[in-house]
Amino acid sequence: xxxxxxxxxxxxxxxxxxxxRTADLFAHFVERxxxxxxxxxxxxAHRFAVLSAxxxxxxxxxxxxxxxxxxxxxxxxxxxSLPTEGERWGVWAARPPGPGxxxxxxxxxxxxxxxxxxxxxxxxxxxxxxxxxxxxGYRLFAxxxxxxxxxxxxxxxxxxxxAGSDSLDVSFTDVxxxxxxxxxxxxxxxxxQHGGIGVAACWLGGAHAVAAPLYGRAAAGQLNGHAAAHxxxxxxxxxxxxxxxxxxxxxxxxxxxxxxEEARVRSLRVRALAEKVCxxxxxxxxxxxxxxxxxxxxxxxxxxxDLTVYVRQHHAESNLAELGRLATTDFPAVTDSTPVAxxxxxxxxxxxxxxxxxxxxxxxANPAVTTGPANPANSATSVADAPExxx
Numbered sequence: 197x198x199x200x201x202x203x204x205x206x207x208x209x210x211x212x213x214x215x216x217r218t219a220d221l222f223a224h225f226v227e228r229x230x231x232x233x234x235x236x237x238x239x240x241a242h243r244f245a246v247l248s249a250x251x252x253x254x255x256x257x258x259x260x261x262x263x264x265x266x267x268x269x270x271x272x273x274x275x276x277s278l279p280t281e282g283e284r285w286g287v288w289a290a291r292p293p294g295p296g297x298x299x300x301x302x303x304x305x306x307x308x309x310x311x312x313x314x315x316x317x318x319x320x321x322x323x324x325x326x327x328x329x330x331x332x333g334y335r336l337f338a339x340x341x342x343x344x345x346x347x348x349x350x351x352x353x354x355x356x357x358x359a360g361s362d363s364l365d366v367s368f369t370d371v372x373x374x375x376x377x378x379x380x381x382x383x384x385x386x387x388x389q390h391g392g393i394g395v396a397a398c399w400l401g402g403a404h405a406v407a408a409p410l411y412g413r414a415a416a417g418q419l420n421g422h423a424a425a426h427x428x429x430x431x432x433x434x435x436x437x438x439x440x441x442x443x444x445x446x447x448x449x450x451x452x453x454x455x456x457e458e459a460r461v462r463s464l465r466v467r468a469l470a471e472k473v474c475x476x477x478x479x480x481x482x483x484x485x486x487x488x489x490x491x492x493x494x495x496x497x498x499x500x501x502d503l504t505v506y507v508r509q510h511h512a513e514s515n516l517a518e519l520g521r522l523a524t525t526d527f528p529a530v531t532d533s534t535p536v537a538x539x540x541x542x543x544x545x546x547x548x549x550x551x552x553x554x555x556x557x558x559x560x561a562n563p564a565v566t567t568g569p570a571n572p573a574n575s576a577t578s579v580a581d582a583p584e585x586x587x
Contacts, residue, residue: 214256214359214360214362215319215320215359215360215361215362217360218254218256218257218260218320218360218361218362219317219319219320219362221254221257222257222260222261222264222284222317222320223284223320225250225257225260225261225264226261226264226283226284229246230261230264230265230268233246233265235268235269235272236269236387236390236391236394236448236452237390237448237449237452237453238449238452239445239449240390240444240445240446240448240449240452241441241442241444241445241446241449242445243265243394243445244393244394244397244441244442244444244445245397245442247261247262247265247394247397247398247401248397248398248400248401248404248438248441249401250262250398250401251397251398251399251400251401251402251404251405252401252402252404252405253401253405254360254502255358255361255398255401255402255405255499255502255503255506256358256359256360256361256362256502257360258398258401258402259316259317259358259361259363259398259506260284260286260316260317260320260321260361262394262395262398263285263286263287263316263317263321264279264284264285264286264321265394266287266391266394267279267285267286267287267323267324267325268285269387269390269391270287270325270336270376270382270385270387270391271285271325271338271376273385273386273387274336274376274377274381274382274385275338275376275377279323282322283322283323284317284320284321284322284323285321285322285323285324285325286315286316286317286318286321286323286324286325287324287325288312288314288315288316288324288325288326288327288366289325289326289327289336289382290312290313290314290315291327292313294311294313295310295311296310296311296312296328296329297309297310297311297312297326297327297328297329297368298310298328298329298330299328299329299330299335299337299373299375300330300331301330301331302372305372305373305374305375306330306337306372306373306374306375307370307371307372307373308326308328308337308339308368308371308373309345309368309369309370309371310328310367310368311349311365311366311367311368312326312327312365312366312368313352313365314363314365315348315363315364315365315366316361316362316363317361317362317363318348318353318362318363318364318365318366319348319362319364320362321341322340322341322342323338323339323340323341324338324339324341324366325337325338325339325376325382326338326339326368326373327382328373330379332379333379333380334379334380334382334383335375335377335378335379335380335381335382336375336376336377336381336382337373337374337375337376338373338374338376339368339371339372339373339374340372341366343371343372345368345369345370345371346366346367346368346369346371347366347367347369348364348365348366348367349364349365349366349367350364352364352365353365355505356501357501357502357503357504357505357506358501358502358505358506360502386452386453386454386459389454389459389460389462389463390448390452390459390463392463392467393441393444393445393448393462393463393466393467395467395509396441396466396467396470396471397441397470398506399470399471399474399503399506399507399510400434400437400438400441400470400473400474402474402499402502402503402506402507403433403434403437403473403474403477403478403503404434405495405496405499405503406477406478406481406496406499406500406503407430407434407477407481408496408499409481409485409489409493409496410423410426410427410430410480410481410484410485411427413485414427422484423484423485426480426481426483426484427480427484429476429480430476430477430480430481433473433476433477433480434473434477436469436473437469437470437473440465440466440469441466441470444462444466447462448462460522461519461522461523464515464518464519464522465519467510467515468510468515468516468519470507470510471507471510471512474503474507475507478500478503478504481500482500
């Protein structure tokens with residue numbers, strides 16, 4: 197008996213391909229849910245909770261939804277406008293080395309040409325905010341993607357992780373564009389830093405999704421001692437990150453225009469913590485559960501692959517180095533003669549094991565206190581390294 201070989205379906209054309217599935221979820225989110233998500237500065241902790249919940253559900257969906265919500269926030273902040281019904285927006289601001297996208301003036305408007313990489317939702321967005329180099333500097337432009345000069349470049353997103361985000365390169369050829377804000381307005385606005393934390397909220401949602409099988413085993417009473425220890429570590433990490441995320445949202449509500457110039461350090465801290473938590477959750481869950489869920493649980497395998505890719509949007513040591521330089525401005529220099537304040541009274545030297553570690557006490561001050569310039573141009577790291585430049 198000759199077995200009939202199964203029909204081979206082109207995954208790019210399949211109605212159930214990852215990008216088609218995500219596109220349908222994205223369209224549903226924009227139509228039914230997006231308008232109910234508050235802008236930054238207005239119940240921001242709830243905004244972050246929505247993004248985290250989307251990340252738990254599907255990280256590719258979260259990536260597209262976050263782009264649309266961020267575009268709405270940017271348009272509101274720089275243009276006093278919002279997306280209209282039926283529009284699905286992306287924010288395409290990646291700026292790796294290469295020719296990039298250039299904008300030229302044309303009558304009363306602008307036109308853009310060039311290739312922009314990593315355009316999430318390349319074939320499902322109707323509009324995008326696109327960064328480009330102009331004769332007077334780096335600008336942001338609103339672009340309608342139904343113009344024939346805007347074309348997704350097939351084959352430029354062969355990724356396994358985040359496959360559903362459909363982050364193809366997009367080629368622009370003399371496409372009409374409308375300037376949004378002024379030169380460098382996109383990166384210098386306070387919302388740039390707030391938006392960076394929104395991305396971290398998506399990552400953390402993905403970490404919760406990765407941890408789900410381990411929590412499931414605990415609920416079923418199937419944990420041995422080692423797995424229980426891993427779950428304890430995972431739970432501590434996720435609880436800490438969720439708490440910090442909520443605190444960041446409250447801090448943004450208290451100072452949405454960054455009058456205190458704390459937004460940059462806040463963003464660096466929260467994103468760095470989120471990246472660390474995601475990395476360690478991936479490690480703990482893998483060691484606790486072994487290969488089984490990766491091989492037999494499609495949802496878990498996809499969550500692991502997606503988070504592994506998405507969290508690499510963090511600039512790792514580059515961002516940590518910037519944070520380290522900014523953090524040194526938090527505390528005054530400490531010398532041997534610096535008095536140690538003690539509200540109770542003098543330290544009983546005879547009861548101590550050595551000198552009071554003044555420097556360590558200072559370094560252990562409340563990590564929620566944030567200082568430093570909100571303007572990335574004032575920091576030691578270039579604008580190109582700022583968190584949203586990786587979109």
